[in-house]
Amino acid sequence: MRSLAFLRLDRTRRVLGALACTGALGAALWADRAAAWEREQLEASAAARSPRTLAEVRAMVQMVQRASVLTEERQRLTVVNNFFNQRIAFRDDTQVWGVIDYWATPMELLEKGKGDCEDYAIAKYMSLLGAGVPQGRLRMVYVRAQFQGRSQAHMVLAYYAQPDAEPLILDNINPEIQAASQRADLTPVFSFNGEGLWTGVGATTAGNPLVRLSLWRDLLARAKEEGF
Amino acid sequence: MSLIRQIWCLVLGAVLASVLGGVAVSTWSLRELLQTQAQLKNNDNANALALALSQQKGDAELMSLLISAQFDAGAYESVRWRNGQGKAVFERHLETPQAAQAPGWFVALLPLRVAPGLAKVSDGWRAVGEVEVRGQTGYVHEALWKASLNSTLWLVMVGVVTGLAAAVVLARVRRPLDTAVRQAEGVTQGRFETVLEPRVPEMRKLTSAMNTMVVRTRQMFEAQAEQLRTLHHQLLCDELTGLSHRRQFVAELSSALERDDGPLRAGLVLLRLKDLQGLNQRLGHGGTDQALLAMAQALRVYPEQVRGCLAGRLNGSDFALWLPAPKVVGDTAHALADALRAGLQGVDPGIGVALGAVELPRDQPMSAWFAAADAALARAEQGEGVVLELRQAPPSEEVAQGERAWRALISDALAQQRSRLLEFPLIGRERQVLHLECPLQLKLNPLGEFEPAARWLPLALRHRLSAEADLQALALALAAVQQDQRARCVNVAPASLNDGSFIARARELVQAAPAAVRRLIGLELAEPAAVQHFEVLQELGRQLRPLGVQLGLEHAGAGLAQIDRLFQAGLDYVKLDSSVVSGISADAGRAAFVRSLVVMLRSLSLKVYAEGVTDALDAQALWDCELDGITGPWASAQDIKP
Numbered sequence: 001m002r003s004l005a006f007l008r009l010d011r012t013r014r015v016l017g018a019l020a021c022t023g024a025l026g027a028a029l030w031a032d033r034a035a036a037w038e039r040e041q042l043e044a045s046a047a048a049r050s051p052r053t054l055a056e057v058r059a060m061v062q063m064v065q066r067a068s069v070l071t072e073e074r075q076r077l078t079v080v081n082n083f084f085n086q087r088i089a090f091r092d093d094t095q096v097w098g099v100i101d102y103w104a105t106p107m108e109l110l111e112k113g114k115g116d117c118e119d120y121a122i123a124k125y126m127s128l129l130g131a132g133v134p135q136g137r138l139r140m141v142y143v144r145a146q147f148q149g150r151s152q153a154h155m156v157l158a159y160y161a162q163p164d165a166e167p168l169i170l171d172n173i174n175p176e177i178q179a180a181s182q183r184a185d186l187t188p189v190f191s192f193n194g195e196g197l198w199t200g201v202g203a204t205t206a207g208n209p210l211v212r213l214s215l216w217r218d219l220l221a222r223a224k225e226e227g228f
Numbered sequence: 229m230s231l232i233r234q235i236w237c238l239v240l241g242a243v244l245a246s247v248l249g250g251v252a253v254s255t256w257s258l259r260e261l262l263q264t265q266a267q268l269k270n271n272d273n274a275n276a277l278a279l280a281l282s283q284q285k286g287d288a289e290l291m292s293l294l295i296s297a298q299f300d301a302g303a304y305e306s307v308r309w310r311n312g313q314g315k316a317v318f319e320r321h322l323e324t325p326q327a328a329q330a331p332g333w334f335v336a337l338l339p340l341r342v343a344p345g346l347a348k349v350s351d352g353w354r355a356v357g358e359v360e361v362r363g364q365t366g367y368v369h370e371a372l373w374k375a376s377l378n379s380t381l382w383l384v385m386v387g388v389v390t391g392l393a394a395a396v397v398l399a400r401v402r403r404p405l406d407t408a409v410r411q412a413e414g415v416t417q418g419r420f421e422t423v424l425e426p427r428v429p430e431m432r433k434l435t436s437a438m439n440t441m442v443v444r445t446r447q448m449f450e451a452q453a454e455q456l457r458t459l460h461h462q463l464l465c466d467e468l469t470g471l472s473h474r475r476q477f478v479a480e481l482s483s484a485l486e487r488d489d490g491p492l493r494a495g496l497v498l499l500r501l502k503d504l505q506g507l508n509q510r511l512g513h514g515g516t517d518q519a520l521l522a523m524a525q526a527l528r529v530y531p532e533q534v535r536g537c538l539a540g541r542l543n544g545s546d547f548a549l550w551l552p553a554p555k556v557v558g559d560t561a562h563a564l565a566d567a568l569r570a571g572l573q574g575v576d577p578g579i580g581v582a583l584g585a586v587e588l589p590r591d592q593p594m595s596a597w598f599a600a601a602d603a604a605l606a607r608a609e610q611g612e613g614v615v616l617e618l619r620q621a622p623p624s625e626e627v628a629q630g631e632r633a634w635r636a637l638i639s640d641a642l643a644q645q646r647s648r649l650l651e652f653p654l655i656g657r658e659r660q661v662l663h664l665e666c667p668l669q670l671k672l673n674p675l676g677e678f679e680p681a682a683r684w685l686p687l688a689l690r691h692r693l694s695a696e697a698d699l700q701a702l703a704l705a706l707a708a709v710q711q712d713q714r715a716r717c718v719n720v721a722p723a724s725l726n727d728g729s730f731i732a733r734a735r736e737l738v739q740a741a742p743a744a745v746r747r748l749i750g751l752e753l754a755e756p757a758a759v760q761h762f763e764v765l766q767e768l769g770r771q772l773r774p775l776g777v778q779l780g781l782e783h784a785g786a787g788l789a790q791i792d793r794l795f796q797a798g799l800d801y802v803k804l805d806s807s808v809v810s811g812i813s814a815d816a817g818r819a820a821f822v823r824s825l826v827v828m829l830r831s832l833s834l835k836v837y838a839e840g841v842t843d844a845l846d847a848q849a850l851w852d853c854e855l856d857g858i859t860g861p862w863a864s865a866q867d868i869k870p
């Protein structure tokens with residue numbers, strides 16, 4: 001596993017250019033995975049869906065490649081945030097998927113071209129991981145949003161430059177990246193990321209029943225199958 | 229490896245594999261399940277706790293209290309709260325780790341991989357680190373251990389039941405298999421026995437084939453025996469009456485007088501049909517023959533019903549009956565006289581028969597026997613009709629000494645081992661010694677001489693000491709063989725076989741000897757034993773022949789053809805009685821009879837020897853008849869190859 005991780009790192013460097021080397025291998029397991037997008041697999045999965053999806057996914061991969069060579073992380077945030085805010089139209093899951101709540105992978109999101117708040121957050125989260133942002137700096141946050149005069153459940157992506165710093169918020173309601181203090185319309189409730197999330201070890205992850213038990217883990221497993 | 233053992237190995241292997249495999253699979257999947265459950269519990273509890281902690285507005289006291297409460301109320305190994313830099317802010321953990329109730333090797337064999345549950349804690353937008361939750365897992369191994377024990381127990385029970393069932397089935401197969409094997413072994417040893425056909429189809433075919441083969445062999449044997457009987461009848465018997473003719477009767481009587489195991493005293497009855505010529509004129513040829521046949525009829529009953537009895541027609545009008553038992557001649561002669569009276573009445577009331585009956589000690593020479601009987605017959609001829617003259621010599625002194633004294637003498641001699649074996653060679657065609665015949669001698673009087681069996685064996689038989697004597701002879705022979713490695717054989721009295729413990733004790737003696745010695749030991753029984761004690765004889769063969777001991781018949785004569793189960797006896801050799809082989813050089817008919825006997829016995833894979841040969845011409849004639857060996861005075865006088 002260790003050597004495999006090294007191999008992946010090498011490959012990431014070759015494909016995506018210089019990447020910040022993450023610390024302890026064990027803790028960075030998911031980060032490495034996320035960073036090492038399987039480009040061929042991604043394109044194959046996309047091609048299997050539709051030519052449009054393939055084009056969209058290629059655009060996303062190029063965007064991530066572009067972002068990964070940027071030196072400032074703040075700039076990477078902007079590239080990723082804009083990419084999804086501009087391409088994806090906001091729709092409820094009931095309209096897009098016909099179910100009350102569905103967590104779509106970035107590819108599913110791009111295929112439909114529309115999604116709701118957590119789909120944006122997820123796509124941004126994964127793209128930033130792909131662009132080399134350490135996982136520890138990213139959290140998905142359940143918030144209560146005051147939108148059009150009424151409060152509603154919402155999810156955003158928060159970026160912590162330092163562990164105890166004030167986060168920057170990547171949102172689809174307000175496409176501008178702003179510090180949390182400037183977003184008086186949002187009240188945070190609970191946050192999480194993929195760090196320490198046990199998704200099993202080895203190639204059988206996707207088949208492990210444990211992985212699919214929660215929406216979040218199920219999503220990660222599906223994304224991994226698609227090549228993220 | 230035997231078939232049965234192979235099947236057993238297969239059954240045990242399958243049971244063992246299913247027990248081990250079953251336990252391993254069930255334990256393994258149970259471990260997976262328990263591990264998954266523990267993992268889920270960790271994850272979910274971490275998330276729930278993080279969610280609760282995130283609602284405390286960053287109040288560290290309150291959050292610590294919450295963590296404590298969660299820890300105290302649940303089954304946790306540890307609950308940690310770390311800040312953003314990974315430093316522990318607050319932690320609770322089990323002071324004494326829960327000890328697993330399962331053995332150490334079991335825990336080591338099935339390690340649990342349960343990662344702690346991790347969840348992010350925040351206070352509003354501020355990240356305040358993460359909680360790490362580890363549930364207790366000691367119970368997992370305990371549960372696994374118990375489950376493994378239970379499934380092992382259950383599968384072992386299934387295994388035992390399977391084993392029992394297999395044992396029953398194998399026993400069902402094994403019985404007919406063993407029977408078939410025994411039958412096959414019997415055939416190679418010359419015992420042609422049929423067995424019951426088993427119900428297992430494959431075995432039934434095999435057994436049926438074997439039985440058919442055995443039956444055919446028997447039929448062949450019986451045909452040969454029948455031929456032999458005819459030959460015997462033609463050559464050695466009187467044409468009209470079917471009784472032995474003179475020469476044959478004399479030979480048989482001579483053999484009976486010399487035999488060791490005969491009685492001390494015996495009886496001889498001579499009968500004469502008076503005035504044969506007058507009868508011929510009066511009744512005509514047919515009437516005379518009828519009278520002679522009636523006499524033969526009355527006599528024939530004895531040899532047919534009592535083994536050892538001899539009856540013969542000595543010449544035209546004379547008949548003889550030999551009774552090998554003391555104190556019976558009087559009753560027998562009276563009964564015979566009555567039977568003749570009744571039998572001859574129908575032919576012609578005027579017919580006269582004289583009977584002269586004597587009882588003498590058996591050690592008297594044949595001439596003395598005939599002289600005494602003739603004298604009695606001469607007296608009887610004086611009378612009219614059927615007349616009996618009986619003469620009994622007074623019992624000798626030795627017998628008068630009293631039964632108890634004799635018994636003491638013999639048993640003392642045996643107990644003190646005042647015994648030795650004589651050695652008479654049995655030689656083969658190349659003058660090589662095939663084995664030594666070893667009769668036992670006892671020194672009845674500690675200061676006296678060794679005495680031959682003929683003197684004490686009849687008394688030993690009467691006092692049921694023959695088994696002791698025979699066992700002593702066997703022991704001596706075993707010891708002697710061990711010394712010089714020369715084959716020996718000893719006699720076994722038929723009466724010894726009646727002693728229930730004889731076979732077991734003989735087997736013990738033989739078993740104690742090295743295998744090389746056992747192969748050089750032979751046991752032989754007189755031919756009457758083969759008929760009277762047939763089952764015991766068979767048993768003797770079954771017990772001793774597998775050890776290497778040879779089993780043979782001695783004093784075998786015309787009666788061999790009468791032993792209709794000879795093919796079941798399981799013998800190694802047969803010694804033809806001197807009454808059969810003596811005078812063979814001068815008698816082409818006798819030679820033909822002996823030759824057919826040899827052919828028949830050979831077909832049962834028996835070796836054929838001749839005993840009591842005195843004459844070099846006889847010996848040559850016997851070699852011409854393809855005999856395997858010769859014993860007797862002639863053989864003892866030969867230059868013997870070592």
